[in-house]
Amino acid sequence: MMLKEKDSALSIIAPSTLWALCATAVYWYISVLMEPGALSKNLLSPSVDRLSFTLFAFILSFVLHGHLFRTTRYYKQVLKEQQRCNTLIKESTDITLIMSEKGTCNYISPSIKQILGFRPEEITGKPFQSLLNPSLASRTEIILNNAIKEQTVALPVSLQCLDKWGRNHHLEGTIANMLKVPAIEGLIVNLRDTTAQVNAEIARDQIQTKYKNLFFNNEVAIWEEDYSSVYHELQKLREMGIESITDYLQRNNEQRARLASMVRINEINQATLLLFNASSPKDFIDHINEITNEQYLDIFEAQLNAIWKGEQHFQSDATYQTLDGNEIHVRLYMPIPDTEEDFRHIPISRQNITDRKNAEQALKRSQHQLAEAQRLAKLGSWEWSVADHNVICSKETYRILGYEMPPLTIHKDEFIGRVHPEDRTRVKEAIYNAIEHVGTINLDYRVLTPDGHCQIVNAIAEAIFEADGKVSHMVGTLQDVTKQRQNEERMILANRMFEHTHEGIFITDQHSNIIAVNQAFTTITGYTLDEAYGQTPQILHSGRHTKQFYQNMWAEIKERGCWQGEVWNKAKNGQLYSEWLMINEVKDQQANTINYIGTFSDIHKAKENHQVALRSL
Structure with missing residues (x-):
């Protein structure tokens, strides 16, 4: 900067000196010629007065020429700056506007057409207020007054302008006081269109508001967790050449707990407090270790594997313990972000599926049963x-x-x-x-x-x-x-044998009550099933055997499970007959007596026939 100032002074002094010398020489020569015959004398021996006046003429010429050179140079520089400023304004994509102290637009750049749709001539000469959103008129007036008062620096400005079709645009830039600058002589405003950026910020704020409403008012428990440290550790493992995070964790089992400890919970919603019976977020965070179990590290390893493989989401069922000691089943859902920044805020939902799980388990038990x-x-x-x-x-x-x-x-x-x-x-x-x-x-x-x-x-x-x-x-x-x-066929066959045999058969229960008889029983004794049912075989006693006889019979049945011998019985009509009786005891698998089966045949006639045969001999 100092070099430029020296060059600039030298460029003025040199021509000014040259012009002053020329002017002095001309003055000297004219003054000598005004004295005829004394040219050589005056030139060779000038008087003191002449020298003084000549010096004065040199200085005066130098000052006048110097001022002239400076003025000419200044206006050339101003013109050059004006041309440069006009070129920059015309080529700029921002709106450049010059207005008077009263707010009248004296100049506006052509870029206004691309941004607001107006041609420059449509705005020139009109109040700047005509471009602004009417609701911001008072605020704009304050901005203009502050710019008029400020003489040194440009002030930041944020405006809302209406385009040719009445649509609102957000413009940001600066306003500078250049009222005393000859090339400008006004307030210069430079504005860029930030509508897209502002709308994006508004949309982002709306999304954040919706997200917060969804997060805090959701009926499903949601934890916003920070996995950024875990993400960085996984990136380091990739750089080390690790191909499978599952194999790595199997070889280094202690790393699971270390990586899990890097996860941070940013926020939890009200549904989380209700699900785990926590009184406050602090109460929940302070007792976070009480709600998890050994299954947590297995699920965390599965999460890491999903992140490692670049999957879009992770889902799993998990079991937790509430702060009041109840076991609950949840369905865990974790969206896996695409960017590193998003790993700082991952909303992980935990939906209570305890009732569904219990129903599924009951269904499985029912299906198994x-x-x-x-x-x-x-x-x-x-x-x-x-x-x-x-x-x-x-x-x-x-x-x-x-x-x-x-x-x-x-x-x-x-x-x-x-x-x-x-x-x-x-x-x-x-x-x-x-x-x-x-x-x-x-x-x-x-x-x-x-x-x-x-x-x-x-x-x-x-x-x-x-x-x-x-x-x-x-x-x-x-x-x-x-x-x-x-078995049914066997029963049919047994029934046929039971009914068609010539031997009488009766069946009793464990208490010796008759429950079944065959046709031969009825033929020999005269008693039908209806008459004999519920009775004991005592209905057939003839009275020819002593009490001791029957006691010995039942003693042998109890000891050996069976008995056989000749017995005299009496038929329904009172006729006595001799029979050969076999009684068998029937037991179940636990050796308990359940039935007695008696089989007998009438041997009275056989004896009579035998005696007749003997007498005939």
Whole structure:
């Protein structure tokens, strides 16, 4: 700066001196010529007065020429600055406006058309207030007055202007007092359009307000957590060449707790306090370690793995302890940010699913009990969808059909394909009749498993009709009744033997009360079942045996479980007869007596025939 000032002074002094010397020389020469004949004398020996006056003329010429040079140079500089200022104003994308002390627009840059839509000539000569939002008129007047008073620095200014179509624009810039600057002679205002920025800030504030309302008023517990330190640690591990965070944590198990300790809770909402029964945020934070368990580190490791893989979110079920000691189940949801800055504010929700979890556990228990009951009863369930012909079966149904690995569904044709070939037509007809007519099935048929095993099943089903009368589903049960049917056949065979044998049979309960007799019993004794039921075998006593006889009989039954021998009994009609009686004691698996079975045959006639034969000899 100092060099420029020296150059500037030198550039004025040199031409001024030269002009002063020339002017003095001319004055000297003219003054000499005014004295004829004395030219050489005056030139070679000038008088003192002439020298003094010459010096005065030199100084005067120097001063006058110096002032002239400075004035010319100044105006050239002013003109140059004006041209430079005009060039900058015209090329600037900001609005540059020059107005008078009274607020009249003397000049406005062409950039106003791109920002507000006005041509410069439409604004020039008009009050600056005509551009402003009317609601800010008083505020703008204060800004202008302050700028007029300020003489040294430009003042910041923020305005709202209306464009040609009445839309509001936010403009920011400076206003400077240049009323005394010849090139300007006014208040110069430089404004840039910040509408987009202001609108973005307004939108951001609105989003933040909505976020806060959503955060604090949400019925779901939300913790805003800071994972930035964890994020930086993960980045360091990447730079170290770690490929899998899971493998790294397995090798360095202590790092899980260290990384977890870096997580900070910024804020919690009211729903969190209600969920964990905390009286205040401080109460919750102070007891944060009491609500977590060992499962927390496993879930945190899964979170780290999701962050490491760049997933968009993480979700898991977790178990916590409330501050009053109750266990709760929550569904944890964590959005994973895209930017480092967003890791400072992660809203992690924890939705209470305790009731749902309990219901699911109860359902699982119920399903397990149902499956166990079906297994014990050898009873399975199935559902057939008419639309896609797929059949969904329970585990026990698949076992009955001979599947080692139960599929999710099987096709109807495969379901019917397990029916014994001799029974398929009958099964298909039953299904058709259920769909078209009766709506139900109750049918026994045989099932042939892939290993060649044949078993008898009982199918009970019902068709589900829609409002249009068409069947949409058929639901039913399938029960393995092989042993039951075999037992029934044995019982039928036993009943046949019981009824058609020539020996009399009676059955009593553990108290010796008759509960069943066969036809031979009635033929020999004359007593029917109705007459004998509830009675003891004493109704047949003949009176020919002593009390000791019967005591010995029952003693042997108790000791050996059976007794046999000849007994005299009396029929209903009073006739005595001799019989060969066998009594067997029947016990259950716990060795408790449940029945007595007596079998006898009439040997009286056989004895008479034997005696007749002996007499005939």
